[in-house]
Each structure stands twice: as structure tokens, then as C-alpha cells.
Amino acid sequence: MDEQLRRAYELTARRVPMIADQIALQPGATSFPAVRLTDPGWLEDRVADTATRWGSDDPRVNGTLWWYSASSTLTGIPIATALVTGVAARPRLGDAVAFLRDDGYLGGLTASSALPVTEGLSELASEMAAALTPIIDALAAASGVRQAAMWAITTDSIANRALDAGTACGDRARGSIFARGLVDALRRVGVVMPDPRFVDVRAGSLSRQFTQRASCCLIYETPGSGKCVSCPRRPAEDRLKGLAALVT
Secondary structure, eight states, X not given: OOHHHHHHHHHHHHHSHHHHTTSXXXXXXXXXXXXXXXXXXXXXXXXXXXXXXXXXXXXXXXXXXXXXXXXXXXXXXXXXXXXXHSEEEXXXXXXXXXXXXXXXSEEXXXXXXXXEOOTTOHHHHHHHHHHHHHHHHHHHHHHOOOHHHHHHHHHHHHHHHHHHHHHHTTOHHHHHHHHHHHHHHHHHTTOOOOOOOXXXXXXXXXXXXXXXXXXXXXXXXXXXXXXXXXXXXXXHHHHHHHHHTTOO
């Protein structure tokens, strides 16, 4: 790991606490070369493991659940480092180490170098597309989840993690601007994905911006589970009422 990245990790972990748990191997976690994320056989094992944890016999549901978590981690680390420090943890799989949490989800990924964030986010988008595309293609083969659905999930992950990092930097709106810029840059390098969408929710005198999701994690299709508060399959009025309860 180069010194620039080490410093970026250190500063980001102070500002965005969840990142601290994603850039260092956690107790009980299993590390592996990050390129293994592109192996359909290895991903089939992740889908099967998710099935045992959630009680679903539908590989499409289990693949979606696993990607919902993994895409948040894979996009969240470079986004947070970029917004906090101006340099991103390079989202390159070939020289990175990843690890699984004890619940079977992707716990984190440690890069080996930093990538300066340039105007237009073109380099970050190119490297992110190069890393995520083979994972999505392999997971589609392993689970039957459509690539388009996984790219929609990726849009929402980018939006959510950018909002979190923007909040940590004292400007939540800065996060939504970054998310839109990154998705635009990903499209310019050939990725087909929906726009990140946001909604301002008011509760009394307070207001907070949330992601208006384009994707569904399908958790409600597992035994004993319901729809998330922000689920796009909830009626809009019901969804906004639930989000209002989260405004602080």
C-alpha cells in the first residue's frame, strides 16, 4: 500500500466510521485475492451460502441480496476516500485483497494504491467499470440475476454511499452531486445504468435527502421478511412516511 492511500484511509476512517471496518481485515474474516470476485464458481458458493442464511431457494433472490451488500462495499470505499481526501482508493481488483464477513457478505476490500480524483471523474469511472463489470457478469451466470438489475442496484449503492460520505463531510448535497457525476462518467465509458435519484423528506422543521431507489433487494421474498422502508415497491406515500421517521 502506498503512503498516499494509507493517509487517505486514515483520514476517511476518522470521518466515515463504517469505512474503518471495510479497509482492514476483521477478526474471524476470511481474506482472498479480490480477483476471485469474478469467478462464477466462487460466486455460486456465495449464492448458496446466502440461501442457507435467508431460507430462500431462489438463486435470483440470493444473488440479488449478496450483490446489494457487495456493491455497497465495492463502491463505498472509493467514493468515501474521494469525497474526504480528493483521492480514491483505486477500485482495481488485480492488486487488491478482499475479505468476507462472518455472515457471508463481502466485508471489505483493501487496495494497494490511490487514484487522484480528476474533474469529470473519468479515471475513477473507468477503473470502477473495469472492476464491477466482470463481477456482475459472473454473478449473473451464477445466480440468474439480470445484469441490468445489478447495475440498478449499483446506482443505488453509489447514491447511498455518496450521501453518507457527503454527510460525514458536512454537506449531504455534495454527496448527491458526486453520485450524479460518477454515474454520468460511468455511462460515458459504456456502462448502462439508471440515473441516481434523490428525494428531500421533511419531518417538522427538519429535512433530509434520501436515495429514491431504482432497485429492490428482494428481501421481502425471503421467509418472514417484509419490504424495506425505502423499497421502491412500497406505495410512495407509505415509503415517504417511513423515511420521514428517519429524518434527524
